[in-house]
Amino acid sequence: MGESPQAVRAWVREKLIREAGENGPPATMAAAAEHILRPLSAHLARLVGDAGFEALLARAVALARREVPALCADPGGGQEGLVQCLREMEGEHVCGSATAVVTALVDLLASFVGVDLATSLLREAWPDLPEMGDGAERAGDT
Amino acid sequence: MSNGEKVTIRKLPTGVPGLDEVLGGGIPEYSFNLIAGGPGSGKTTLAHQILFANATVERPALYFTVLGEPTLKMLRYQQQFRFFDLEKVGRCIHLLNLSQVVLEQDLSQVLASIARDVDAANPAFVVVDSFRTVTRAARPGEMELQSFVQRLALLLTSWQATSFLVGEYVESEMRDNPVLTVADGILFLTQAVERNSIVRKLQVVKMRGQAPVPGLHVFRITDDGLQVFPRLHVRLPAVREAKEDQRLPTGIPGLDEMLGGGIPQGDAVLVAGPSGAGKSLLTTQFIAEGASRGEPGVIAIFEEQIGDYLANARTLGFDLDAMIRSGDVRIVYLRPLDLSVDETLYELQERAAAVSAKRVVVDSVAGFEMALAPTFREDFRESLYRLVGALTGGGMAVLLPTEVTESFLDLRFSPHLVSFLADDIILLRYVEIEGRLRRVIAVVKMRGSRHSHEIREFEITGSGLVVGEPLRGYRGILSGMPVPGDGLTQAPFPGLTDREMLVLRAVTDAEEPTVPELARLTALRRPALTLALDRLVALSYAVRVKEGDHLVYRRA
Ligand SMILES: Nc1ncnc2c1ncn2[C@@H]1O[C@H](COP(=O)(O)OP(=O)(O)OP(=O)(O)O)[C@@H](O)[C@H]1O
Ligand SMILES: [Mg+2]
Numbered sequence: 102m103g104e105s106p107q108a109v110r111a112w113v114r115e116k117l118i119r120e121a122g123e124n125g126p127p128a129t130m131a132a133a134a135e136h137i138l139r140p141l142s143a144h145l146a147r148l149v150g151d152a153g154f155e156a157l158l159a160r161a162v163a164l165a166r167r168e169v170p171a172l173c174a175d176p177g178g179g180q181e182g183l184v185q186c187l188r189e190m191e192g193e194h195v196c197g198s199a200t201a202v203v204t205a206l207v208d209l210l211a212s213f214v215g216v217d218l219a220t221s222l223l224r225e226a227w228p229d230l231p232e233m234g235d236g237a238e239r240a241g242d243t
Numbered sequence: 244m245s246n247g248e249k250v251t252i253r254k255l256p257t258g259v260p261g262l263d264e265v266l267g268g269g270i271p272e273y274s275f276n277l278i279a280g281g282p283g284s285g286k287t288t289l290a291h292q293i294l295f296a297n298a299t300v301e302r303p304a305l306y307f308t309v310l311g312e313p314t315l316k317m318l319r320y321q322q323q324f325r326f327f328d329l330e331k332v333g334r335c336i337h338l339l340n341l342s343q344v345v346l347e348q349d350l351s352q353v354l355a356s357i358a359r360d361v362d363a364a365n366p367a368f369v370v371v372d373s374f375r376t377v378t379r380a381a382r383p384g385e386m387e388l389q390s391f392v393q394r395l396a397l398l399l400t401s402w403q404a405t406s407f408l409v410g411e412y413v414e415s416e417m418r419d420n421p422v423l424t425v426a427d428g429i430l431f432l433t434q435a436v437e438r439n440s441i442v443r444k445l446q447v448v449k450m451r452g453q454a455p456v457p458g459l460h461v462f463r464i465t466d467d468g469l470q471v472f473p474r475l476h477v478r479l480p481a482v483r484e485a486k487e488d489q490r491l492p493t494g495i496p497g498l499d500e501m502l503g504g505g506i507p508q509g510d511a512v513l514v515a516g517p518s519g520a521g522k523s524l525l526t527t528q529f530i531a532e533g534a535s536r537g538e539p540g541v542i543a544i545f546e547e548q549i550g551d552y553l554a555n556a557r558t559l560g561f562d563l564d565a566m567i568r569s570g571d572v573r574i575v576y577l578r579p580l581d582l583s584v585d586e587t588l589y590e591l592q593e594r595a596a597a598v599s600a601k602r603v604v605v606d607s608v609a610g611f612e613m614a615l616a617p618t619f620r621e622d623f624r625e626s627l628y629r630l631v632g633a634l635t636g637g638g639m640a641v642l643l644p645t646e647v648t649e650s651f652l653d654l655r656f657s658p659h660l661v662s663f664l665a666d667d668i669i670l671l672r673y674v675e676i677e678g679r680l681r682r683v684i685a686v687v688k689m690r691g692s693r694h695s696h697e698i699r700e701f702e703i704t705g706s707g708l709v710v711g712e713p714l715r716g717y718r719g720i721l722s723g724m725p726v727p728g729d730g731l732t733q734a735p736f737p738g739l740t741d742r743e744m745l746v747l748r749a750v751t752d753a754e755e756p757t758v759p760e761l762a763r764l765t766a767l768r769r770p771a772l773t774l775a776l777d778r779l780v781a782l783s784y785a786v787r788v789k790e791g792d793h794l795v796y797r798r799a
Contacts, residue, residue, distance in 0.1 A: 222333060
């Protein structure tokens with residue numbers, strides 16, 4: 102898998118901070134994360150089914166744990182489970198964890214269907230998603 | 244409504260080369276279709292190809308995926324095809340997953356869910372992939388499959404959507420299936436794997452309101468998606484209209500004389516002989532002669548590389564390169580192991596049509612057979628017959644060099660096939676006369692026209708084949724070991740028994756004999772005699788003519 106697209110990472114982080122503040126309380130930060138995830142889960146579930154989305158999210162959490170070991174091992178329960186886990190984390194890790202999970206999810210999607218298609222699928226959920234062509238490996242390429 | 248005007252059914256192009264032709268024009272608008280086939284048969288690819296060719300922002304498509312292939316995987320694989328336009332996904336083609344409803348609810352909920360999405364998106368196209376998983380997952384006692392399918396068809400048609408259900412079915416399941424009665428169109432895809440080749444075939448089981456081309460059509464899947472090679476209709480020789488007796492000279496004076504002026508236009512000619520006898524030379528000469536007369540030619544080569552073939556012709560004094568450059572001659576080189584006859588036909592016909600060919604050489608029949616995938620080799624005879632029929636039906640003269648070893652009777656085809664396949668047979672042989680190996684040529688058969696029964700000697704010179712005088716004074720020339728005597732009566736008649744030869748000789752010698760006369764001449768009794776006569780007529784060696792109020796026989 103390629104490097105996580107830096108532009109996406111920065112965009113996620115910025116969105117979280119704008120809503121919850123630089124060092125906002127875990128509950129506020131978790132809520133901000135939920136606001137990012139909700140349109141995505143609704144959108145992707147239509148495409149891959151609820152079970153499909155849960156599986157993707159579980160994999161994204163597992164990948165994000167390599168970066169933020171403080172993240173819960175297997176929150177379960179899909180998006181709600183993840184938000185619950187964020188809420189219960191140490192304050193300093195919440196923003197980084199949420200960013201890592203969302204970025205991993207984007208990256209995972211791109212690894213399956215390629216950056217171009219992933220971008221266009223995600224844009225339907227997040228119209229303001231930045232371009233992520235640069236620096237990201239085109240996983241769909243052969 | 245006025246003037247009794249009938250509705251015009253718009254036909255949508257499928258975007259699959261060859262398929263519109265097979266369907267009888269395209270997919271009828273608002274039709275409810277089934278794309279059926281086993282795993283990996285190309286159902287999803289076909290559905291995608293149709294959508295990418297038709298869906299637009301104004302006329303979008305809904306693609307429902309069910310429990311089968313996970314959507315992300317499908318997108319991952321399908322985008323490898325060139326027709327897959329990333330721009331269209333999400334804008335013109337909307338993918339929706341139904342697995343949740345299918346897993347947790349019953350068919351009426353599935354229907355309601357589809358109805359909601361269709362209502363919201365107002366699609367022009369709807370695909371459910373795969374449909375079988377929808378129905379299989381339903382619990383017993385719930386909405387009946389038949390009723391579900393009928394309501395779905397009603398819903399989609401009322402919403403003016405052209406729809407495709409993708410179903411995983413094998414052939415045995417294609418009967419007694421409620422989906423089949425409801426569907427307006429059914430496309431059935433199969434694939435057979437044999438050794439190292441995959442042969443894919445498509446059948447239009449039905450297509451309401453239009454006339455699809457019947458039979459199994461070969462198709463391929465490449466980076467461009469599906470391509471169908473329509474199986475062509477071939478007229479049977481029996482109904483082939485009488486053609487004008489226009490002759491195409493071979494450019495070999497003695498041979499043209501033996502043929503009564505040349506090869507009849509629209510004839511298929513077997514040029515049979517052992518290896519090295521001069522078959523390719525004869526056919527090259529035929530093509531070169533055509534080029535010099537402004538009659539374009541096509542040579543299909545299976546066994547040799549084009550380079551070798553050209554070099555070979557050059558050493559024999561023919562500059563095929565120049566003829567190719569000037570556009571008078573085309574060479575088609577066909578080799579891939581999984582070649583099917585329909586692809587060959589397609590390719591040959593394209594080339595032949597491109598130059599308005601009058602002369603075609605397929606060098607050689609054995610090469611053609613070898614170039615076919617094993618599956619196709621089984622129906623090789625029929626294939627060859629259709630190939631030749633399609634070409635000659637278009638008025639081309641087709642020469643088929645065919646290697647035969649010892650005697651003509653070894654010819655790999657049954658006399659029946661030879662008789663049906665080839666209108667004419669030219670035979671080349673080596674014979675040993677007085678300790679010297681000599682080459683001889685004979686016109687063994689010509690359907691519907693008189694020809695020489697001579698056996699002539701020929702030589703291969705720097706300017707091609709030169710046919711000399713008839714060999715006289717020998718018997719059994721074509722056996723390869725002639726003995727002094729009358730050679731004419733020993734002309735070879737492939738596939739005939741001694742008794743049939745005897746009868747044929749009597750037919751030849753007597754002036755239009757009747758059956759009683761033949762009985763006297765041959766000393767054969769009725770059943771045996773009439774059987775022999777029937778076979779001679781069936782194999783086109785003899786014709787039965789009504790003369791006054793009795794039947795007479797004469798050489799064909
Ligand atoms: N570029 C390509 N060149 C040749 N063949 C290809 C190419 N890409 C895919 N294929 C073949 O096309 C087939 C894919 O067909 P497709 O997925 O449409 O089948 P399907 O009938 O939908 O299968 P399933 O029942 O598994 O859903 C496979 O057999 C694959 O080997
Ligand atoms: Mg499929």
